[in-house]
Amino acid sequence: MGKIFVIPATDSMIEIDRLVKKFGDFTAVNDLSFSVESGQVMGFLGPNGAGKSTTMKMITGFLRPTSGTARIMGLDICEAPLAAQTHLGYLPEGAPAWPDMTPRAFLEFIIRIRGLDKIAARTALGRAIDMTELYGVLDQPIDTLSKGFRRRVGLAQAIVHDPDVLIMDEPTDGLDPNQKFQVRRAIEEMSEHKAIVISTHILEEVDAICSQAMIIDRGEIVAEGTPSQLAARSRYHGAVTLTLDTALKTKAAEALADLAGIHMEVTTRGDETSLHVFAASDGLEPSALLAQVRERMSAQAIAPRALALETGRLDDVFGELTRKARPPAPRYEETSA
Amino acid sequence: MNALLTITRREFAGYFSTPLAFVFIIVFLLANGLATFYLGAYFAIGQADLTSFFMFHPWLYLFFLPAISMRLWAEERRNGSIELLLTLPVSLSAIVVGKYLAALGFSTLALLLTFPVWLTVNYLGEPDNGVILASYLGSILLAGGYLAIGSCLSALTRNQVIAFVISVVACFLFTVSGAPLVLELFQSWAPQALVETLASFSLLTHFRAITTGVIDARDVMFFATLIGVFLTATVIVVDMKKGEGA
Numbered sequence: 001m002g003k004i005f006v007i008p009a010t011d012s013m014i015e016i017d018r019l020v021k022k023f024g025d026f027t028a029v030n031d032l033s034f035s036v037e038s039g040q041v042m043g044f045l046g047p048n049g050a051g052k053s054t055t056m057k058m059i060t061g062f063l064r065p066t067s068g069t070a071r072i073m074g075l076d077i078c079e080a081p082l083a084a085q086t087h088l089g090y091l092p093e094g095a096p097a098w099p100d101m102t103p104r105a106f107l108e109f110i111i112r113i114r115g116l117d118k119i120a121a122r123t124a125l126g127r128a129i130d131m132t133e134l135y136g137v138l139d140q141p142i143d144t145l146s147k148g149f150r151r152r153v154g155l156a157q158a159i160v161h162d163p164d165v166l167i168m169d170e171p172t173d174g175l176d177p178n179q180k181f182q183v184r185r186a187i188e189e190m191s192e193h194k195a196i197v198i199s200t201h202i203l204e205e206v207d208a209i210c211s212q213a214m215i216i217d218r219g220e221i222v223a224e225g226t227p228s229q230l231a232a233r234s235r236y237h238g239a240v241t242l243t244l245d246t247a248l249k250t251k252a253a254e255a256l257a258d259l260a261g262i263h264m265e266v267t268t269r270g271d272e273t274s275l276h277v278f279a280a281s282d283g284l285e286p287s288a289l290l291a292q293v294r295e296r297m298s299a300q301a302i303a304p305r306a307l308a309l310e311t312g313r314l315d316d317v318f319g320e321l322t323r324k325a326r327p328p329a330p331r332y333e334e335t336s337a
Numbered sequence: 338m339n340a341l342l343t344i345t346r347r348e349f350a351g352y353f354s355t356p357l358a359f360v361f362i363i364v365f366l367l368a369n370g371l372a373t374f375y376l377g378a379y380f381a382i383g384q385a386d387l388t389s390f391f392m393f394h395p396w397l398y399l400f401f402l403p404a405i406s407m408r409l410w411a412e413e414r415r416n417g418s419i420e421l422l423l424t425l426p427v428s429l430s431a432i433v434v435g436k437y438l439a440a441l442g443f444s445t446l447a448l449l450l451t452f453p454v455w456l457t458v459n460y461l462g463e464p465d466n467g468v469i470l471a472s473y474l475g476s477i478l479l480a481g482g483y484l485a486i487g488s489c490l491s492a493l494t495r496n497q498v499i500a501f502v503i504s505v506v507a508c509f510l511f512t513v514s515g516a517p518l519v520l521e522l523f524q525s526w527a528p529q530a531l532v533e534t535l536a537s538f539s540l541l542t543h544f545r546a547i548t549t550g551v552i553d554a555r556d557v558m559f560f561a562t563l564i565g566v567f568l569t570a571t572v573i574v575v576d577m578k579k580g581e582g583a
Contacts, residue, residue: 023581060424064580085426092424096417098347100354112343113425141354157421 012037013165013195014059018068021054021219028054030219031068036195036212038164041187043210043227044199047322051219052199053093056169059197060090072165086114089163091171095154099143103134103153106142107160114161128160131186147174155183159190166196172205184209203314207231213314217322231312234320235278238286240293242275243306249273255300259284259292272305340427344435345442352443362447365401369451372397386464390454391472391548395512395541398483401447403504405440406487407497410575414495423579433571437488444480448473468550475547478560482540483508485567492574508540515539 012035021029029051036042044052057063059070061081070077075084097106107128111121129135132152137145142153151174158166171187172180187196187209200206206213206227214224223230231237244252246268252275253264261283265276279289290309297304352358369390373379377389413419422432458464487504494500513519515536523532536542540563543556 057420062420062424062579082426082428085424088424088426090421090424092417092420094417096421098351098418099416100351101347105350109343109347110425113340113427115339 012071013073014042014197015071015074016055016059016068017071019055019058019065019070020067021051021058021063022066028219029058029065032216032219032221033068034214034221034224036165036197038195039192040212041191041196041198041210043206043213044197044216045201045203045206045213045318046199046216047201050216050322052216053169054219055216056090056167056197056199057092060088060092060167061085062092087164089158089161089166091154091158091166091168093169094173095151097142097150097153097157099141101142102139103129103142103145103149103156104138106153107156110157110160116161124160124162127162128156131159131189132156133182148176148179151175152179152183155186159186164194166190166194168196168198170200171198172200172202180205203318206314215318215321222321223317227314228311230317231314234310234312234314234316236276236310236316237312238279238289239310240277240286240290241306241308241310242277242293242297242304244273244275244302244304246271246273248302249275251300252297252302252304255296255302256293259296262289276310340425341431341435341438344427344432345438348436348439349442352439358443361401361404362450365397365447366450368397368401369393369454373454384462387454387458387469387472388548390451391476394476394479395544398480399505399508399512402444402480402483403487403501403508405444406484406504407491407500409436409440409488410492410571411495411497411500415497423575429576430568430572433488433568433575437484437568437571440484440488441477441481444484445477448476448480465550468548471550471552472548474552475544475556478547478557479540479544482511482560482563482567485564485571486511489567489570489574492571492578512539512541515542515545 014036016032016034019029019032020027032051032055034042044055046052054063058065059072059077061077061084064078069079072084073087075087077084101109107125108121111124116124129138132155134149134152134156137149142150145153151171155168155171158168168187172183175183184205187198190196191209191211198205198210210227212224213227213230215222215230223233242252249266249268253266256262256264256275256277259277261280263278263280265278267274267276277289277293279286283289284292286309290307294307297307372393373387373390377393379389382389410419413422423429455469458469459466483504486507487500490504490507491497491500493503516539520532520536523535537559540560543559546553546556
């Protein structure tokens with residue numbers, strides 16, 4: 001007889017298995033399943049109240065699911081919470097901390113409680129402080145820090161033990177553009193050997209750092225894929241956008257009018273006008289469309305300010321998918337006994 | 338164990354990060370002094386013991402200790418740090434006990450700072466220091482009981498004021514059930530067994546027994562059981578809230 005090899009069902013570092021959370025009659029998360037592998041950054045998108053935070057709270061073991069479970073490095077968060085949590089770094093919504101502590105004391109507490117030995121502790125502290133650039137504020141009480149620094153303290157806490165799995169609820173919320181950039185760079189630097197889930201409602205962030213994205217609404221996945229796959233679902237995908245002087249608007253529109261199977265949308269902002277040229281689904285290929293538009297512009301001697309082929313717009317897809325007809329809110333009616 | 342002590346250390350240090358701890362200790366010591374020397378007429382009695390000092394402890398603790406225990410869980414819930422705490426790889430019981438020990442340590446510190454009273458009585462006369470030591474131990478156990486009750490009730494709410502009020506009421510019931518006034522009310526009609534059961538649930542009864550200088554295993558067991566029951570209840574309450582999502 002040969003040996004029996006046990007092949008793990010999956011090498012996912014995070015595995016969400018039919019997660020359901022109900023609060024009374026309200027279903028916050030409805031049968032959610034997905035997995036994240038090493039090196040992936042999963043962007044969790046959705047309008048407020050879509051169930052993003054609730055899902056993260058269940059993955060990290062703060063909330064008990066109504067049914068289903070999450071596995072971290074193959075460890076079930078419901079059955080072996082402590083083992084699973086050793087592999088986890090978690091930045092909860094709003095980056096809570098103990099306001100009276102200094103960042104140094106706070107991080108030392110986290111290091112001690114996570115059981116890092118002395119040598120590991122010193123390098124861990126230095127690395128976390130480095131990555132989040134906390135040097136200047138290490139010995140100030142956390143409640144005297146600005147929102148940006150507080151968020152970075154929360155981030156430092158989540159990464160200080162170099163976890164395999166990172167769960168971050170809106171890591172860049174409330175940061176200024178420079179700080180956002182720093183945090184994103186830190187996430188990118190770490191992502192190689194980790195599985196990371198971040199929630200956000202900033203769409204550019206998904207483009208900037210996520211390798212995978214998922215849009216959820218009312219507790220259910222409405223779309224998933226790479227950010228560019230999602231963007232490709234936009235109606236702008238394959239369209240040509242021509243930006244020119246408003247004075248040239250009519251001339252340009254006339255030049256394009258006889259192109260077969262297209263339609264145009266015009267948006268004017270001051271002296272700048274954008275013409276979006278859409279090809280019908282059985283019409284021109286995007287590259288052919290672009291060539292045609294370019295040719296006609298030069299034939300009419302119109303110099304556009306910009307001419308580009310659209311890859312699709314995530315915000316468009318997001319709006320399309322999450323604004324879909326919601327059932328009308330039940331009207332409050334007074335009942336008399 | 339290591340994690341438990343780490344929690345205790347953090348919590349204990351937390352008491353001193355604001356002036357609140359010092360205000361608390363000063364007011365506690367003042368109230369203790371007032372009760373002993375004014376209400377207890379310490380000098381007028383002319384006895385070299387600390388009876389008039391310890392007799393007020395149950396009533397002082399009734400208000401002072403819920404003020405410590407109210408923040409144990411309610412504050413964590415309010416500022417969101419409970420999410421951090423409960424997602425660390427530490428068992429819930431270690432967190433509950435760790436926080437509790439910090440509160441007990443703080444109240445013990447406040448109690449030990451009453452040592453000038455002990456110095457005074459030793460200067461004025463020759464008290465039975467064994468009885469005083471037993472009374473101090475009894476007082477710590479009493480504080481332990483109140484704090485365990487307060488810990489459990491603090492876990493129920495995110496509002497510290499509510500936690501304070503319901504803790505005072507609960508501690509009051511556990512105290513007053515052994516007060517002579519209440520027991521007399523029952524003595525006239527209820528069977529003796531009931532009266533004794535009622536009295537045996539009172540922290541006051543067991544505390545008084547210890548302050549006589551006799552450390553009876555049954556009294557110690559009472560406090561140990563009470564503390565165990567309420568800390569277990571704290572674990573259950575916090576765990577239940579995980580399911581509710583509150």
